[in-house]
Amino acid sequence: MGTSVSSRAAETARSRNSLAWSLLFLVFGSAAVVKAETEKTYINVYGQVKCYAEALVKPESTEQLAAAVKQFADAAKQSSKQLKIRTSRSVFHSTASFACPYTSDRIPTAPDTSAAAPSYVAVMTEDFNKVLQVDKAAYTVTVQAGLRVLDLLRWADKNGMATELGAPTNYAELTIGGVISANGHGTGFNITSSMGDIALEFTWVDALGTVHVSSRDSPEGRSLAGGVGLIGIITEIKLQMTPPSNTKAVSINLLPDANIAADIRNFLQTTKNMALMWRPDLKKYNAFLMSKTDEKAKPGDHAGLTFPLPTPIANAFQLVLLPLQADVHDTAVSRSLNPLNCLTALTSVAYLRWASKSILPQVPGAPLDLAVAQIKAVGSTNVMMAGGCEPFCMWNSELTVDDVEFAIELDDLPAWVDDVKKIFQKDLTEDGRAQDRCLPFGGYVFFRFGKGNSDYSSVTSGMKSPVYVELMHVKSRKLPGVPGKYQFVQDALEQLTLCKYRGRPHWGKNYDRAWGHPDCPMRERLPNFDKQLEMQAKYDPSKVFEPLLMSRLIAKQPSIYSAGCDVQRSCYCTQDVHCGQGFACVPLASFPQYKVCKPSPLLPKLG
Ligand SMILES: Cc1cc2nc3c(=O)[nH]c(=O)nc-3n(C[C@H](O)[C@H](O)[C@H](O)COP(=O)(O)OP(=O)(O)OC[C@H]3O[C@@H](n4cnc5c(N)ncnc54)[C@H](O)[C@@H]3O)c2cc1C
Structure with missing residues (x-):
C-alpha cells in the first residue's frame, strides 16, 4: 500500500513537473528551461537580499516575455493560484526586496518547487540587452530594458552620440529598465538628472501578457517611470540622446x-x-x-x-x-x-x-x-x-x-x-x-x-x-x-x-x-500615489506585479519585527531583542525620539 501511494505521489509529481517543463519549453525552448530549473535564487550585489522563484526565466525579446507572462497567468488562473512576477537579474543592485517575487525572510513556507503552475516567477533581464533601433538624425535610440547604462554609453561613444550630463547613473553597471523603474538618477539640479528624464517611449507588458507602447508623458509613462514595475514590465525604451559632447x-x-x-x-x-x-x-x-x-x-x-x-x-x-x-x-x-x-x-x-x-x-x-x-x-x-x-x-x-x-x-x-x-x-x-x-x-x-x-x-x-x-x-x-x-x-x-x-x-x-x-x-509622501493605484487597478487588478513589501506600503503596515531585525535592516529597533548580540536599543543622545542599536552597555565609560 505504502509503495503504491508513494508511486502515485511520484507519478503525480512527475506529471506536474512535466507540465511545468512543457510550459517552459513552449515559451523559451530547451536552453532557458535548464536555467529555469537550476537557478531558483538570485541575490543582490552586497549580499543582503536573497530572492526566490519557482520559475526563473530569461527572455530575449518582448514577444518571448509577453508569451511567458501570458502562459504563467493562464496557468495560475486555471489552478486558482495567486501569481507573483518580478523582474530583475542574477546579481541585482537594489537593496530592497521589491526585486523579489518571494523572500524567505518574509513568507514562512518554502515555495512548492514541483508546481506545474508556479506562483513565484522571476524574469531575468540579462539576455535582454540589445540596441534595437537608431535614428541618427533625431539622436534617438531604442534599447532593451536589460541593457546596462554603461553599455549604452559605450555604444553612444562609438556611434557619435552622448546623453545629457545628468542622465546616467554615476555608477553605470545598472540596467536601464531597473534604473528607470527604481527612479535611479545621476545629478542635475532642476535639470535632466535621470534616465527617466531622457526616456521618450516605453514598450511594456501587462499582467495578461499584452504588449503596450506608451509615451513617457502619458499616464502609463508616468506610472512606469519610478513605478518599481507595479503595473508591468518595461521591455524596450526609446531614449533621447544628444550630439557628442x-x-x-x-x-x-x-x-x-x-x-x-x-x-x-x-x-x-x-x-x-x-x-x-x-x-x-x-x-x-x-x-x-x-x-x-x-x-x-x-x-x-x-x-x-x-x-x-x-x-x-x-x-x-x-x-x-x-x-x-x-x-x-x-x-x-x-x-x-x-x-x-x-x-x-x-x-x-x-x-x-x-x-x-x-x-x-x-x-x-x-x-x-x-x-x-x-x-x-x-x-x-x-x-x-x-x-x-x-x-x-x-x-x-x-x-x-x-x-x-x-x-x-x-x-x-x-x-x-x-x-x-x-x-x-x-x-x-x-x-x-x-x-x-x-x-x-x-x-x-x-x-x-x-x-x-x-x-x-x-x-x-x-x-x-x-x-x-x-x-x-x-x-x-x-x-x-x-x-x-x-x-x-x-x-x-x-x-x-x-x-x-x-x-x-x-x-x-x-x-x-x-x-x-x-x-x-x-x-x-508621494502626492500622486493614488493615481498609481488607479493604473494598477486598470492593468494589474490581480496584483501580479505587486511584491509583498509594496502591499505593506500600500496598506500602511509597519515593518515586521523579529529578533535581530535591526541588524538585518528590516526594522528600526524598539527593543533590545531587535539588535545584535551585545547591543541594546537606546535613544540617541542627540535626538532621543529615535532609537538605535548601540553596544551594550551604551558605549563604555571613556578615559
Ligand atoms: C554599487 C551600486 C551603485 C549604484 N549607483 C546608483 C546611482 O548612481 N544612482 C542611482 O540612482 N542608483 C544607484 N544604485 C541603486 C539602485 O540599485 C539602482 O538604481 C537600481 O536598483 C538599478 O539596479 P539594477 O539594474 O540591478 O535593477 P534591479 O535592482 O534589478 O531593479 C530595480 C527595481 O526595478 C524593478 N525592475 C527591474 N527591471 C524592470 C523592468 N524592466 N520593468 C519593470 N520593473 C523592473 C525590480 O523588480 C526592482 O524592484 C546603485 C546601487 C549599487 C549597488
Missing part, C-alpha cells in the same frame, strides 16, 4: 565643512551637474563640479569615483576593519586602531576625485582657489559622467556596503546639515570625549541633485528642488551578525532624514525598513 570635471578636495550648506547653494548658482562627498567626522568635504565644455578631451581622463580595486587590496582594507568592527565595546583595540582608521578615511577622501587619469593624491587642506588642490579632467561626456568597476568592485571582496539614500528639499538642507553635525558630536564623539572616532573609510554622506516631476510614484514626484542625500557605510563580510563600526551613526541619520525631513527613500537604494517605519509612514 565633452565634459569637464573639477574635483576640489578636503574643503572645510563649516558652511557646507551655503557653499552648496553657491556652487549650484553656476554648476548644476554637481556632487559632494562629505565626512562630518573629519569636518571636510569634496566638491565635484561637472560642466559641458568645448575643451578637447585629455587622453585617459574618465570617471573614477567608483574605481576598480584589486581584490587583495580591498581585502587588506578589510583586515584593518575586521578587528575594529569586532571590537563592538570600543576597548583598547579600537583605541589603538582608531587613529589608523581616521587616517585611512582621510587618505581616501584626499584621494577620491570625480574623474582623472592621475593616481596622485590631492593636497590636503589646500584652499579652494589654489589650482593644485583641484583635479581637472576633460573627456567625452559618455566616459566622464559615469563608470564602473566590475569585476574588481570593492564589494566583490570581503568588504560590503550598507547604503541608504533619500530625497529631501534643498530648503531643508541647512537644518539637516546642522542636525547631522549634532549626531556626530553627541553620539559619535560623545560631546568631544571620544574625538578619535571616525566612520570607516567608506563612511560618508554623498550629495546629488535632481528635479521634481509629476510621475505617480517617482521619488521626486511633486518636489521643488530635490537633493539626494546618500549615507554610506563599509563593513566586513566576515562578521555577518555584527553591525559595521559605529553603524548607529548611519541608523541615526537614516531615521532623522526619514522622519524629521520627510525624506523619500530611493526605491532601489534602501532597506525594506525605510518603507515601514511605524511613526513615519511613506505612502502620503
